[in-house]
């Protein structure tokens with residue numbers, strides 16, 4: 001048989017994550033100790049009470065049927081969480097939809113909303129599913145550059161009017177991945193006005209809502225007046241409660257958008273495993289001391305990594321949030337060359353910035369998914385790597 005992928009699939013670039021994983025494996029096989037800072041999968045465990053709930057429910061054999069959708073208790077738990085954490089009121093019946101991880105919703109939303117030829121404003125650099133989902137739907141991507149000199153916020157006023165006439169949706173994420181910047185209230189207000197003016201659905205990805213450092217405010221897009229009229233917000237238990245492998249997340253906000261996505265999803269999946277839903281309810285309605293401890297640990301990791309890199313003369317911006325450092329690489333390097341050499345020569349795996357869009361060139365993304373000692377060791381290895389490079393230049 002001669003089987004060829006569809007044009008849509010062919011359009012998706014081969015996963016750079018896979019390429020990095022292969023190089024990592026090769027280095028390990030060659031006897032190298034690799035410090036893996038590539039994938040953003042938390043190394044912290046979920047809170048013990050969440051694991052206990054999961055085990056209790058999983059030991060009841062009546063809990064193994066299709067759930068079809070989220071249990072009402074889950075929607076109420078999300079509504080409670082949003083009120084407690086972000087001062088946002090949500091109607092649990094109509095403004096909350098459970099997902100198999102926020103990736104599920106992000107991957108399917110464009111197909112549910114976009115017709116071929118519709119434009120979608122997508123951040124560059126941005127999390128890869130944003131672009132892939134629009135390609136799957138046959139939409140047209142209009143990249144919004146996120147530049148350091150603009151505090152990584154898109155310049156909405158620079159988007160041509162003829163593009164806006166054809167635009168149905170825009171995607172933003174603060175704090176995001178790989179760009180860890182935060183947005184302020186005034187930017188979100190500007191987005192609401194802009195979206196209303198041009199009849200655009202705003203999709204805010206808030207997957208890192210609980211990894212915000214230095215006492216910065218945790219600003220949900222939904223907390224901005226008028227946001228629900230034009231927008232939705234994706235969130236997840238993956239990073240907040242270290243339940244990435246459980247595949248549970250949710251989207252909140254605009255009823256119409258949620259209804260459309262729910263209807264599309266009813267054809268695609270049959271719901272999340274009941275014990276996982278119950279564990280998620282337990283997490284979302286806990287007392288949140290866990291979140292405070294966790295954010296402090298990530299903050300410590302960030303400080304250890306950044307100060308370690310500074311010792312080698314590599315000054316990278318301090319992430320205000322997330323589990324990543326978005327690091328501008330030293331002059332003279334291309335992202336891929338730098339990342340690949342770093343695995344090969346130093347045994348440190350990071351992701352080259354161009355994996356996230358053209359404007360990611362010149363950067364690497366470092367995931368803080370190892371304890372401080374390992375991050376400090378990684379910084380030392382990078383120091384030696386850079387010294388060696390400057391000696392041989």
Ligand SMILES: Cc1ncc(COP(=O)(O)O)c(C=O)c1O
Pocket residue numbers: 040100101102103104106127173176177205207235236237238244247248249
């Ligand atoms: C910005 C961002 N959004 C969404 C996701 C998807 O997360 P999940 O599907 O586990 O909720 C990720 C995962 O890394 C992410 O970094």
